[in-house]
Amino acid sequence: EEQFVESGGGLVQPGGSLRLSCVASGFTFRSYWMTWVRQAPGKGLEWVANIKQDGNEIYYVDSVKGRFTISRDNAKRSLYLQMNSLRAEDTAVYYCARWRLGDYYYHMDVWGKGTTVTVSS
Amino acid sequence: NFMLTQPHSVSESPGKTVTVSCTRSSGSIASNYVQWYQQRPGRSPTTVIYENNQRPSGVPDRFSGSIDSSSNSASLTISGLKTEDEADYYCQSYDNSNPVVFGGGTKLTVL
Numbered sequence: 031e032e033q034f035v036e037s038g039g040g041l042v043q044p045g046g047s048l049r050l051s052c053v054a055s056g057f058t059f060r061s062y063w064m065t066w067v068r069q070a071p072g073k074g075l076e077w078v079a080n081i082k083q084d085g086n087e088i089y090y091v092d093s094v095k096g097r098f099t100i101s102r103d104n105a106k107r108s109l110y111l112q113m114n115s116l117r118a119e120d121t122a123v124y125y126c127a128r129w130r131l132g133d134y135y136y137h138m139d140v141w142g143k144g145t146t147v148t149v150s151s
Numbered sequence: 152n153f154m155l156t157q158p159h160s161v162s163e164s165p166g167k168t169v170t171v172s173c174t175r176s177s178g179s180i181a182s183n184y185v186q187w188y189q190q191r192p193g194r195s196p197t198t199v200i201y202e203n204n205q206r207p208s209g210v211p212d213r214f215s216g217s218i219d220s221s222s223n224s225a226s227l228t229i230s231g232l233k234t235e236d237e238a239d240y241y242c243q244s245y246d247n248s249n250p251v252v253f254g255g256g257t258k259l260t261v262l
Binding site: 065067074075076077080089125132133134135136137138139141142143144 | 183184186188190195196197198201202205207239241243245250251252253254255256
């Protein structure tokens with residue numbers, strides 16, 4: 031079964047840091063783009079960042095640029111999100127997902143269960 | 152940056168057909184493919200439509216997607232509604248500057 035297990039969420043004070051991890055199983059991790067998507071409490075989905083198979087192409091939503099860093103370790107089948115200078119508005123469930131190429135473009139076809147990040151004093 | 156606008160909520164009875172719209176604020180809806188994700192309460196999202204009208208394996212053919220250039224919008228249509236279809240639905244597209252843009256989501260109630 032293709033799946034992800036996220037970890038690393040928790041309660042952190044404003045200005046603090048957290049590192050999220052996502053371990054993949056059931057498919058060839060190194061063959062796919064990966065993405066992080068978050069969902070604030072009671073709100074909709076928000077894309078956070080994407081990373082190419084080899085890690086050499088990365089994209090971020092404007093609101094996290096300069097504060098968050100996406101990375102991956104294909105040998106460990108793992109995706110990471112280093113989050114620094116955290117703000118209250120970063121409070122959300124963070125999902126990792128596989129960003130799969132269809133016939134013409136990409137879509138998220140396998141999602142993790144999410145890990146919760148709460149930024150509060 | 153463009154936005155994708157969805158109705159906050161829709162409701163319909165079991166067995167009926169419902170359509171959820173997704174209107175693009177700028178740029179042509181036809182220029183970039185649209186995806187639709189279903190999120191049942193307390194669950195992770197899943198894909199129900201990708202590339203405007205393609206269904207992943209396992210998604211019933213009661214789900215269909217389309218685009219309408221005249222209204223610059225995409226639509227998700229669910230026929231033969233079942234109570235299990237009750238969920239939040241999100242459209243998603245992109246452009247050259249933004250690889251992923253989600254709509255605000257639509258809560259579907261099957262009553």
